[in-house]
Amino acid sequence: MAFLTRAGFFTFIAAVSGVAQTAPSDLTQATLEDLMNIKVTSVSKKDQQAFQAGAAIFVITEEDIRRSGASNIPDLLRMVPGVNVARVDANTWAISIRGFNGEYANKLLVLVDGRSVYTPAFSGVYWDQLNVPLENIDRIEVIRGPGGTVWGANAVNGVINIITSSSKATKGGLVVAGTGSEERASGMVQYGGDLGGTGSYRAFGAYSNIENSPLLSGIDGADGWHTFSGGFRSDWDLSNRDKLTVEGNLLQNREGQTVTQVFSNNLPLVATINDPIQADSGDLLAKWDHTLPGGSDLSVQTFYNRYNRLSSGFRNILDSFDVEFQHHLAVGSRQDVVWGFDYRHTNNSLTSGYSVTFSPARETDPLYSAFLQDQIRLTSSLNLTVGSKFGHNPFSGFEFEPSAQLVWTPAPTQTLWVSAAQAISEPSIEASAIHYDAAVIPLGGSAFGVVTQLGVSNLKAEQLRDYEGGYRTALGKRWSLDLTLFRSYYHNLETVSPGAPFLAQSAGVFFEEFPYYGGNLEREHTFGGEIFGNWQVHHRWRISPGFSLLHLQPLALPAGIIDSSGSPGDSPKHQLELRSFVNLGRHLDWDTSLYFVGELTNGPVPAYTRVDTRLGWRVGERLELSVAGQNLLTPRHPEAAFEYVLNPTLIERSVLGRIMWRF
Numbered sequence: 001m002a003f004l005t006r007a008g009f010f011t012f013i014a015a016v017s018g019v020a021q022t023a024p025s026d027l028t029q030a031t032l033e034d035l036m037n038i039k040v041t042s043v044s045k046k047d048q049q050a051f052q053a054g055a056a057i058f059v060i061t062e063e064d065i066r067r068s069g070a071s072n073i074p075d076l077l078r079m080v081p082g083v084n085v086a087r088v089d090a091n092t093w094a095i096s097i098r099g100f101n102g103e104y105a106n107k108l109l110v111l112v113d114g115r116s117v118y119t120p121a122f123s124g125v126y127w128d129q130l131n132v133p134l135e136n137i138d139r140i141e142v143i144r145g146p147g148g149t150v151w152g153a154n155a156v157n158g159v160i161n162i163i164t165s166s167s168k169a170t171k172g173g174l175v176v177a178g179t180g181s182e183e184r185a186s187g188m189v190q191y192g193g194d195l196g197g198t199g200s201y202r203a204f205g206a207y208s209n210i211e212n213s214p215l216l217s218g219i220d221g222a223d224g225w226h227t228f229s230g231g232f233r234s235d236w237d238l239s240n241r242d243k244l245t246v247e248g249n250l251l252q253n254r255e256g257q258t259v260t261q262v263f264s265n266n267l268p269l270v271a272t273i274n275d276p277i278q279a280d281s282g283d284l285l286a287k288w289d290h291t292l293p294g295g296s297d298l299s300v301q302t303f304y305n306r307y308n309r310l311s312s313g314f315r316n317i318l319d320s321f322d323v324e325f326q327h328h329l330a331v332g333s334r335q336d337v338v339w340g341f342d343y344r345h346t347n348n349s350l351t352s353g354y355s356v357t358f359s360p361a362r363e364t365d366p367l368y369s370a371f372l373q374d375q376i377r378l379t380s381s382l383n384l385t386v387g388s389k390f391g392h393n394p395f396s397g398f399e400f401e402p403s404a405q406l407v408w409t410p411a412p413t414q415t416l417w418v419s420a421a422q423a424i425s426e427p428s429i430e431a432s433a434i435h436y437d438a439a440v441i442p443l444g445g446s447a448f449g450v451v452t453q454l455g456v457s458n459l460k461a462e463q464l465r466d467y468e469g470g471y472r473t474a475l476g477k478r479w480s481l482d483l484t485l486f487r488s489y490y491h492n493l494e495t496v497s498p499g500a501p502f503l504a505q506s507a508g509v510f511f512e513e514f515p516y517y518g519g520n521l522e523r524e525h526t527f528g529g530e531i532f533g534n535w536q537v538h539h540r541w542r543i544s545p546g547f548s549l550l551h552l553q554p555l556a557l558p559a560g561i562i563d564s565s566g567s568p569g570d571s572p573k574h575q576l577e578l579r580s581f582v583n584l585g586r587h588l589d590w591d592t593s594l595y596f597v598g599e600l601t602n603g604p605v606p607a608y609t610r611v612d613t614r615l616g617w618r619v620g621e622r623l624e625l626s627v628a629g630q631n632l633l634t635p636r637h638p639e640a641a642f643e644y645v646l647n648p649t650l651i652e653r654s655v656l657g658r659i660m661w662r663f
Contacts, residue, residue, distance in 0.1 A: 042141040042161040044373060044385065045150045045338050046328050051472055054385055054405030054417040055147070056082070056484040056530065060140040062165070067581060067591045069614030069628030071183055071208075071656060073130050073140075073162065078595055078610075079579060081530040081546035082144040082484075083158075084571050086600075086640040089223035089649040090182075090213045091128045091255045091277070094640050097144050097158030098488070099526055099552050100566035103646065106425050106462075107156035109147065113164055113247065114324075115285050115303045118154055120365070121316050121348050123428035129281050129307060130162075131229035131251040133188055133206055135176060135660070138165040144530060145486060146466050148401035148423030149387045152342070152369050156423045156464050157488075164247070167192050167200040167233045173663055174204075180656035185209045199236040206230065213649035215258060216638065221649045222274035225255030243289040253279040258647040259312060262355040262437040267509050268448045270440050272647065281307035296329030312645065314353030320346045334377045338387075341370040348429055355437045355645075363429050365394045383407045395427040396461040418469040427459040431494060431518050441514070449512035450504070453496055456518045460492045462565065478536040485529040493522035493565040495557065522563045524554045532577075540583040548575045569602030587618040603641030609633055622662040629655045 038061070043053045050057050058080045070076045074093040078085045084101050086094045096105040104124030110117050112132060117125055140162050147155035174190040185208070192202030205228075212224040231249035238244055255277045263269040283305035291297045302323040309316045326340035344367040350358040373387030388402035403421035410416070434455040441449040468486035475481065496516040504513040532546030552568040576596040584590050592613040599607045611633050616626040631637070636650040 038139075040141050041163075042143055042147070042159055043150075044375070045326060045340075046336075052407060052409055052415050054383075054407040054419055056144040056468065056470055056486075058142045058144070058532070060142070062138055065134050065137055065140075067589055067614060067616065068593070069591070069612055069626070069630070069656070070134070071178070071186065072127075073132065073134075074127055075630075076134070076140065077142070077160070079546075079577060079593065080142045080144075081532045081575070081577065082548045082550075083142065084575065084597075086605075087651055088640045088646060089221060089257060090210050091223055091225045091253075092257065092646060093127045095125070095127065096571065097142075098486070098528070099550055099568075099571040100157065101570045102566055104428075106154060106428065106565075107158075107464075109151055109155040109159045111151075111159065111161045113162070113245075113285060114287070114301055115283065115305065116322070117305075119318070120320075120346055120426075121318065121350060121429045123154070123425065123430070126279065126307075126309070128225065128227075128253055128255065129251060129279055129309075131206070131227065131231070131249055131281075132162055132164060133190070133204060135174065135188070135190075136164050136170065136202075136204070136233075138163050138169075144484065145419070145468055146401075146403065146421040146423035146464060149373060149389050149403040149421065150338070150371055152371075152389050152391055152401070153367075153393065153399070153424055153426045153461070156425050156462070164233065166245075167202045167235045170202045171200060174660070176658065176660045178656055178658035180654060182211050182213075182652065182654040183208060183656050184211055195234060195236070198238065199234060201232060201234040203232040204230060212256075213652060214636065215647055215649055216641075221258040221647065222256035222276075223258070223649055225253060225277075227254075228252045241291040245287045245289075246285070248284040249282065251279070251281045253277070255279070257311070258649075259354075259645045260647060261312065261645055262440055262450065264355050264357075264437045265507060267437075267450065267506055267511060268440045275312060276310075278310040279307065280309075281305065292329075294329075296327065298325070298327045300325050312353045312356070314356060314358075315349075315351045317349040318346065320344065331374075336375040336377075337373070339370075339372040341368075343368055350429070350433070357435045358429070358433045359435065360433060363433065367394075368392045381409050393426050393461075395432060395459065396424075399424050399426075399461055413474040415472040416470070419467070421464075421466050423464045423466070424461040425464075426461055427494075431455055431459055432457050438516075443512060447512070449501070449514050451514045451516065453516050454499075454518070459494065459518055460520045462493050462520070463491045465489045465491070479533060481531070481533040483529065483531045485527075487527040488525060490522075490524045490526075490565075492520035493524060493563065495519045495521040496562050496564050497521065498560045516562070518564075519561075521561055522554065522557060522565060524552055526550060526552045542581045544577075544579040544581075546577045549573065567602055569600055569604075572598030572600060572607070574598040587620075589614070589616040589618075591616075597639075600641070603638070605638050605641050608637045608639070624660045625658070626660075627655065627657045629653070 038050045039047050040050045043055045077083050094101045094103050104122040106123030110125045143159040147159040171192045177187040188206040190204035208227045210225050212220045215221045229251045233247035236244040257275050259275045260272040285303040287301040289299045304321050306319050322344040324342040328338045346365050348363045369391030371389040375385040385405040390400045392398050401423050405419040407417045432455045436453040439451040466488045470484040472482045499515040501514050528550040530548040535543045578594045580592045582590045595610040612630045614628040618624045631653045636652045640648050
């Protein structure tokens with residue numbers, strides 16, 4: 001099928017798809033009761049109603065995704081109050097919850113079907129390597145606040161759990177195609193069906209081509225990228241008590257970035273270059289669910305993932321293997337217990353780059369953990385949940401992460417909850433093994449100095465103690481409201497401290513080295529809140545507003561010591577979102593989102609208002625056409641300017657057209 005692409009205008013995009021299922025549900029026709037009864041699993045690793053959960057949780061539904069106009073997961077997360085999404089360049093995002101944002105934000109745990117996509121080398125997430133087709137996502141559960149009791153390390157300020165649809169729900173064929181001013185070409189081909197009499201499967205292949213974006217100077221950067229990906233999922237009913245899921249994915253990214261770096265092998269050279277990035281990854285997951293005769297259930301999940309990434313001149317190869325056991329049972333008539341244990345083995349290999357070396361260059365780490373959580377029914381409307389995670393990692397040793405939640409539901413349409421929790425973020429391999437030449441300083445004549453960050457092996461885990469509470473209610477048949485307030489105390493935050501300068505040499509060139517050594521000298525506390533709701537204005541029109549407030553208070557550090565965990569200027573104090581869903585006709589949708597993001601003082605990055613809109617037309621049960629515009633208020637604007645090496649690019653006004661055909 002042919003396409004005609006013209007930058008800045010909607011062009012025809014073709015897709016031939018097949019899914020033998022009914023048309024998508026109508027978001028504006030979902031009642032408030034439907035929204036209150038949404039099931040989640042991320043809070044306690046068991047099914048429960050989101051409305052009655054003792055945590056700040058937001059669910060991005062399958063219909064939210066379809067009507068968002070987004071083409072990637074980071075843009076979907078913009079709709080969640082308290083989540084800060086800042087696009088650094090076309091293939092790099094800084095995403096965090098409740099502050100401490102950065103390209104490698106280390107206080108956020110991201111999962112895909114329970115598989116961690118956390119990067120132990122740098123304590124962050126490579127968002128460009130999340131190759132989950134949006135059409136296959138059942139929901140995204142976002143916990144704002146600690147989730148360490150059940151998920152373990154790095155679930156400090158939040159958990160994002162991306163849950164894909166069962167292959168039983170995606171039988172048939174699906175072809176999706178798109179083109180636009182920024183995303184020049186994208187497409188996916190998928191087919192699914194039955195396997196014997198007890199199983200089902202789907203398999204897909206996808207491609208996308210993203211254009212370069214302009215740098216702050218106005219010239220084009222080198223951040224365009226091409227992605228090829230593929231994967232499969234199969235689901236089996238082995239018996240009336242046993243279910244098995246097996247899934248796997250492959251990804252190849254060819255992209256770039258514009259970086260300004262010290263060149264350690266050619267001192268004192270500092271240069272800005274267009275740097276190619278190569279990222280290849282693959283993963284395989286299997287999960288067995290079994291229901292015991294007494295009604296309790298257990299599961300065993302194992303996964304293996306590998307990536308090979310070349311960026312900034314160095315290559316990082318990660319091999320990770322994980323096996324997890326979980327048991328959910330009732331104890332008596334008042335207690336509901338979930339417990340389990342986990343073992344993970346990671347093998348990291350890191351070569352030298354333009355300005356960085358690692359010693360040791362290879363790290364093999366075992367991680368052990370176990371957790372226990374007990375929900376106790378105190379009365380018919382009052383529940384207490386207590387538990388803790390216990391784990392051992394090779395960097396900071398033994399750690400524990402306890403929590404307690406008290407949930408009161410005085411009426412079916414009201415929930416009040418309070419919680420207290422402790423969570424930790426493990427030190428990264430970078431913090432313990434890095435030798436990074438960060439800057440060159442002229443010293444007069446031909447003399448110069450090099451500012452160097454040196455890793456240390458005795459870092460502690462960063463620690464959070466968090467206290468929060470919330471209220472949820474349905475106000476009649478047209479309004480619902482969800483309010484959360486929090487106060488959080490951080491200890492042992494990572495810092496770098498200056499050491500005594502010394503004379504050094506590289507490739508026969510002598511210079512003064514100014515070393516900075518890692519430490520845990522910073523403390524901060526934060527407070528704020530998030531509020532969001534739903535207003536059914538008309539049976540064809542729904543509005544969903546949201547607002548978040550964040551205030552960070554770092555304690556004063558001694559002169560010369562730098563907070564490397566993040567500063568108040570990394571995250572906005574205020575964020576506002578307003579989403580509108582309108583059914584213009586039975587098969588015609590018009591959806592608009594407005595986002596206000598406050599100033600980032602460390603750039604500075606000015607506050608900005610972003611408007612995205614989408615018009616979608618469903619032709620019968622099988623064909624859907626849509627056109628979406630993003631960042632419509634301004635021709636271009638920055639969202640991030642705080643990365644030490646990476647030169648950020650501007651986000652431009654863009655348009656994207658898509659066609660999706662089911663059969």
